[in-house]
Amino acid sequence: xxxxxxxxxxxxxxxxxxxxxxxxxxxxxxxxxxxxxxxxxxxxxxxxxxxxxxxxxxxxxxxxxxxxxxxxxxxxxxxxxxxxxxxxxxxxxxxxxxxxxxxxxxxxxxxxxxxxxxxxxxxxxxxxxxxxxxxxxxxxxxxxxxxxxxxxxxxxxxxxxxxxxxxxxxxxxxxxxxxxxxxxxxxxxxxxxxxxxxxxxxxxxxxxxxxxxxxxxxxxxxxxxxxxxxxxxxxxxxxxxxxxxxxxxxxxxxxxxxxxxxxxxxxxxxxxxxxxxxxxxxxxxxxxxxxxxxxxxxxxxxxxxxxxxxxxxxxxxxxxxxxxxxxxxxxxxxxxxxxxx
Amino acid sequence: xxxxxxxxxxxxxxxxxxxxxxxxxxxxxxxxxxxxxxxxxxxxxxxxxxxxxxxxxxxxxxxxxxxxxxxxxxxxxxxxxxxxxxxxxxxxxxxxxxxxxxxxxxxxxxxxxxxxxxxxxxxxxxxxxxxxxxxxxxxxxxxxxxxxxxxxxxxxxxxxxxxxxxxxxxxxxxxxxxxxxxxxxxxxxxxxxxxxxxxxxxxxxxxxxxxxxxxxxxxxxxxxxxxxxxxxxxxxxxxxxxxxxxxxxxxxxxxxxxxxxxxxxxxxxxxxxxxxxxxxxxxxxxxxxxxxxxxxxxxxxxxxxxxxxxxxxxxxxxxxxxxxxxxxxxxxxxxxxxxxxxxxxxxxxxxxxxxxxxxxxxxxxxxxxxxxxxxxxxxxxxxxxxxxxxxxxxxxxxxxxxxxxxxxxxxxxxxxxxxxxxxxxxxxxxxxxxxxxxxxxxxxxxxxxxxxxxxxxxxxxxxxxxxxxxxxxxxxxxxxxxxxxxxxxxxxxxxxxxxxxxxxxxxxxxxxxxxxxxxxxxxxxxxxxxxxxxxxxxxxxxxxxxxxxxxxxxxxxxxxxx
Numbered sequence: 079x080x081x082x083x084x085x086x087x088x089x090x091x092x093x094x095x096x097x098x099x100x101x102x103x104x105x106x107x108x109x110x111x112x113x114x115x116x117x118x119x120x121x122x123x124x125x126x127x128x129x130x131x132x133x134x135x136x137x138x139x140x141x142x143x144x145x146x147x148x149x150x151x152x153x154x155x156x157x158x159x160x161x162x163x164x165x166x167x168x169x170x171x172x173x174x175x176x177x178x179x180x181x182x183x184x185x186x187x188x189x190x191x192x193x194x195x196x197x198x199x200x201x202x203x204x205x206x207x208x209x210x211x212x213x214x215x216x217x218x219x220x221x222x223x224x225x226x227x228x229x230x231x232x233x234x235x236x237x238x239x240x241x242x243x244x245x246x247x248x249x250x251x252x253x254x255x256x257x258x259x260x261x262x263x264x265x266x267x268x269x270x271x272x273x274x275x276x277x278x279x280x281x282x283x284x285x286x287x288x289x290x291x292x293x294x295x296x297x298x299x300x301x302x303x304x305x306x307x308x309x310x311x312x313x314x315x316x317x318x319x320x321x322x323x324x325x326x327x328x329x330x331x332x333x334x335x336x337x338x339x340x341x342x343x344x345x346x347x348x349x350x351x352x353x354x355x356x357x358x359x360x361x362x363x364x365x366x367x368x369x370x371x372x373x374x375x376x377x378x379x380x381x382x383x384x385x386x387x388x389x390x391x392x393x394x395x396x397x398x399x400x401x402x403x404x405x406x407x408x409x410x411x412x413x414x415x416x417x418x419x
Numbered sequence: 420x421x422x423x424x425x426x427x428x429x430x431x432x433x434x435x436x437x438x439x440x441x442x443x444x445x446x447x448x449x450x451x452x453x454x455x456x457x458x459x460x461x462x463x464x465x466x467x468x469x470x471x472x473x474x475x476x477x478x479x480x481x482x483x484x485x486x487x488x489x490x491x492x493x494x495x496x497x498x499x500x501x502x503x504x505x506x507x508x509x510x511x512x513x514x515x516x517x518x519x520x521x522x523x524x525x526x527x528x529x530x531x532x533x534x535x536x537x538x539x540x541x542x543x544x545x546x547x548x549x550x551x552x553x554x555x556x557x558x559x560x561x562x563x564x565x566x567x568x569x570x571x572x573x574x575x576x577x578x579x580x581x582x583x584x585x586x587x588x589x590x591x592x593x594x595x596x597x598x599x600x601x602x603x604x605x606x607x608x609x610x611x612x613x614x615x616x617x618x619x620x621x622x623x624x625x626x627x628x629x630x631x632x633x634x635x636x637x638x639x640x641x642x643x644x645x646x647x648x649x650x651x652x653x654x655x656x657x658x659x660x661x662x663x664x665x666x667x668x669x670x671x672x673x674x675x676x677x678x679x680x681x682x683x684x685x686x687x688x689x690x691x692x693x694x695x696x697x698x699x700x701x702x703x704x705x706x707x708x709x710x711x712x713x714x715x716x717x718x719x720x721x722x723x724x725x726x727x728x729x730x731x732x733x734x735x736x737x738x739x740x741x742x743x744x745x746x747x748x749x750x751x752x753x754x755x756x757x758x759x760x761x762x763x764x765x766x767x768x769x770x771x772x773x774x775x776x777x778x779x780x781x782x783x784x785x786x787x788x789x790x791x792x793x794x795x796x797x798x799x800x801x802x803x804x805x806x807x808x809x810x811x812x813x814x815x816x817x818x819x820x821x822x823x824x825x826x827x828x829x830x831x832x833x834x835x836x837x838x839x840x841x842x843x844x845x846x847x848x849x850x851x852x853x854x855x856x857x858x859x860x861x862x863x864x865x866x867x868x869x870x871x872x873x874x875x876x877x878x879x880x881x882x883x884x885x886x887x888x889x890x891x892x893x894x895x896x897x898x899x900x901x902x903x904x905x906x907x908x909x910x911x912x913x914x915x916x917x918x919x920x921x922x923x924x925x926x927x928x929x930x931x932x933x934x935x936x937x938x939x940x941x942x943x944x945x946x947x948x949x950x951x952x953x954x955x956x957x958x959x960x961x962x963x964x965x966x967x968x969x970x971x972x973x974x975x976x977x978x979x980x981x
Contacts (some may be wrong), residue, residue: 092950095903098896100668100675144527149502158531162703165531169696184682188675190668191460193660193791196563206763251617258623259613273719291719304497304594306623308716309599342719347603347758348624349596350721360915364723365600366739367823367833380834382738382757384746412603413746413755414612 101128103188119182124174133167140164256416260409261295262310264390269295270315270339270400278400279315284337289354290315292339294402310410312342312350312391315400316372326375332391337400339390340376341410344368346383348411361387384415461683462663462676468627471687472546474649475694476539480581483536484638487706490522490529493513493634495590495627504711511716515590515630535703540585541707542698544578544730548772555776555806558794560664562787565777567655568646572774577645586639586728589708590630595716597727599624600738606757625716662793665904667897671791687690724823724834729944733813736820737761740840774807782933785911796865798905800859801940804852809849815844856943863945864901870894870948871956888963911937 108115140160145153179400198206219228270279273291276298284290292313320336332338340361344351349365360371368381376387388410391403409417445451461467500507503524504515510518522529551571554560560568587594602624606612621628663669663676677683700734714720727735738761745756772779780802796803816827819840827832875893881887894902913934918924 083745097670097904098667101666101897117956141527151524154530157527158534159703161528161531162534166700166703167694169692171692171695171697173689173692173694176685176692179686180682180689184685185677186682187680189458189460191674192662193672193674193789195789196659247618250619250620250621251614254614254617254624256613256617265496274717291576293719303623305625305716305718309624312719324614344603346743347607347762348599352719352721353723364721365596365727366735367742367837369834378743381837382741382743382761384743384755385756396596399797412758413753414606414616415609415752415754416613417749417753418748 098189102378107182107186109182110118116183121181123175130171130175130319133164133171137161137164137168141205149218182216235303256387259414260403263297263307264294264311264402264405266402266404268402270293270392270402273312278399281334281337281394281400282398284315284317286317286319287356288317305328310343313339314342315339315359318373322359322373324374329389332389334392334394334400337370337392339392340372340387341406343411345385345387346412351387381414426653457680459657460674460678461661461674462674464664468690469550469553471548471690472694473543473550475691476543476546476698477645477649477689479539479695479698480543481642482537483532483539486532487536488638490518490526490827491588492518493588493631495630507711510715513590513630515588515708516715517591523711531702534707535699537707538701539698540582541728544582547575547578552806554802556796556874558790558802560777561790563659567652568777569774570652570655573817574645574648574652576650576770577641581637581641581645582730584633584641587631587633588637590716591710591717592713592720593725595625596721596725598629603764605757607755608763609754625966662791664817665901666791666797667900669792671789681810726821732814732820734766735763736816736818737765739822740819740837740844784908785937795905797859797862800856800943803859807855808848808852811845812848815840815847837907860943860945867945867948870899870902870953875977905947907944908941910934
């Protein structure tokens with residue numbers, strides 16, 4: 079290695095390497111030296127721009143010949159595909175053309191520009207302070223004086239937004255009656271119906287191992303708040319072999335011959351707990367995998383939920399339909415601060 | 420290109436352009452602005468295009484979004500479907516869902532616009548995150564860019580808000596369940612939870628006002644904020660001038676690159692069309708969010724394998740990973756730490772650390788000068804390791820957020836998987852930190868080797884006495900400069916606890932903390948090669964070469980090259 083590296087002068091070694099500076103050797107591209115190559119590059123760019131024009135035509139053609147209406151989803155997919163490819167070509171042609179132009183024909187060796195420190199010069203800063211001081215004098219305020227004026231202005235500015243915000247926020251929550259969380263549509267004697275068509279369920283329909291997605295009878299006829307009520311009232315009805323069912327103390331008469339009903343809304347964050355595994359009697363929430371044991375009071379056996387699913391007490395009426403004996407005895411769904419109050 | 424055409428100034432077009440420019444300039448002084456902006460230099464590197472992708476996909480979002488608003492009806496009023504899609508005939512659904520299905524099937528190109536919009540949103544958020552990672556690992560957030568980091572961070576959060584509100588607008592089963600999860604998370608907030616939930620949904624979940632409210636947020640509030648902050652973001656980029664990677668002639672006091680006009684007008688302008696094109700191709704070829712298959716929102720059904728869009732997966736993963744027994748009751752009030760920690764506290768901490776990172780690292784460096792030359796990630800081993808640890812933590816949560824998919828694909832028990840991730844979410848980031856730091860330090864040592872001994876050439880030479888050596892090619896000056904020119908920071912000095920009068924000085928504890936923090940960052944370091952070390956190596960090397968030369972002349976045939 080020779081000593082042209084800039085670090086050795088007269089045999090003395092410096093503490094730090096010296097910056098060799100911006101590389102000077104610029105390797106010319108073919109278009110820089112060969113007019114033929116430059117012409118070719120121009121042509122290539124023009125072809126790319128031409129592809130864009132063709133793409134635009136394809137996109138408009140695909141739109142114009144789209145078979146709107148009809149129930150053939152294939153038509154929709156074809157339109158989407160051809161229009162999409164058309165727009166793709168229209169865009170990519172311009173993009174690659176411009177970039178190819180830049181890469182083959184435009185300047186490609188670096189330039190250098192100085193930066194300036196962002197800090198204002200001392201004169202500018204002094205000037206700013208002087209101006210502010212002058213302004214403060216003109217305002218009639220001097221430092222430490224007129225506290226009343228300043229204080230009242232700051233107070234007013236801080237409080238004035240409330241004149242808009244308080245009513246605005248106050249309106250957001252409707253009636254703010256959060257105790258609605260506590261109650262569902264279930265009443266004593268409400269019949270259990272199939273979700274979504276509302277067919278009533280007889281105990282004899284529910285064979286061992288089967289599971290029914292249940293809504294309260296009358297939900298579908300609600301004029302108002304149907305979805306809100308459904309969001310709280312949905313229930314899973316499951317029949318186990320009575321031998322497998324461990325009865326929860328105090329709830330011995332909440333089930334009927336192995337038929338149990340549990341809220342479908344997860345006690346974690348409120349997803350519908352919709353996956354039932356017949357063999358293990360486990361209910362799995364597909365959102366976050368909380369797992370509940372239906373045979374054992376719907377207790378949590380895995381996952382991020384803490385509490386068992388609330389149980390709906392059921393019985394069978396004179397005509398053999400399954401009915402609720404009461405509303406849930408606790409709020410359904412996710413926990414919240416005042417849940418137990 | 421080569422031949423000179425007719426003098427340009429007298430063509431009619433040029434005169435018209437001149438007159439137009441004069442008209443504008445006399446009213447806006449755009450001339451001075453053009454002079455300032457036209458030849459502004461930008462350095463060239465692929466990693467500088469990540470932010471561009473974010474900007475351009477946002478433009479695509481605006482364009483496609485405006486078209487979508489012409490057909491979308493932001494209403495939760497229930498209607499009965501009678502459009503062309505057979506499977507939904509007669510189904511009850513909100514107008515939001517109905518209009519989404521209508522524009523997909525009955526407006527030619529409507530489905531394409533929806534898919535462009537959705538793909539653009541995924542790419543928008545993804546490019547913001549990768550752009551942010553580039554800024555992080557190269558130290559581009561250092562002075563004077565700390566505030567712009569904060570602007571960019573806010574943009575990242577806003578992009579999540581834009582994504583989530585948009586995802587929820589079609590009012591399908593998946594997005595509805597997503598909202599219900601949000602409702603459950605909100606309710607876990609102590610004291611205020613129920614009221615915030617009521618405020619958001621206008622009463623009980625799901626209510627009748629959420630879609631119109633989110634629509635306004637999605638098409639007006641959030642995009643307006645994003646636009647304003649993008650303007651500020653770019654203004655600061657121009658004010659600061661772009662950062663540059665280390666190399667010959669690149670210092671903190673200059674910028675080396677190519678001019679905005681014409682080079683980046685063509686390259687960056689062209690790149691917009693490339694991004695637009697690629698997003699459109701994705702939208703044309705890959706179906707995304709086929710809401711008509713999920714059906715309108717109904718609180719009862721849900722399907723297995725439900726996933727939010729990718730940018731929400733980490734919160735979903737955190738929710739899945741948390742054991743349920745963290746829920747507790749204190750004085751009759753329920754504190755759902757099993758929800759609060761993963762969905763509120765943890766994202767808060769994670770984003771908090773990200774937002775404040777420039778100042779967190781600043782405590783360790785105590786560095787005050789402007790930094791315009793980027794760090795190679797290996798030359799900031801602790802920062803790089805912290806970044807990789809954060810990413811690892813994030814990725815474990817994302818994987819846990821798709822644990823059902825992972826379990827099905829790899830035929831694993833979902834329970835085992837979750838238990839494993841519970842351990843990995845703590846253990847892997849620590850391991851990743853240590854390994855990354857070692858790799859970075861190792862790469863720095865490798866750089867030292869390279870500077871001292873040059874490139875390996877693969878040429879093996881045998882001496883007379885049977886000794887083999889490999890011939891090394893010395894580095895060029897430019898190559899060497901990249902490897903030796905980094906600033907190697909040392910831990911901050913800690914001034915003694917007692918001042919000269921023997922009294923404990925003020926602020927000692929804070930200084931001690933800063934010094935310990937600084938040691939965490941800069942205790943382990945590899946010094947760059949000094950000219951003295953290189954000289955010594957060269958002398959040794961010269962000696963070897965001399966030996967080789969003498970041996971080669973004495974007995975030619977034995978010097979064998981392989």
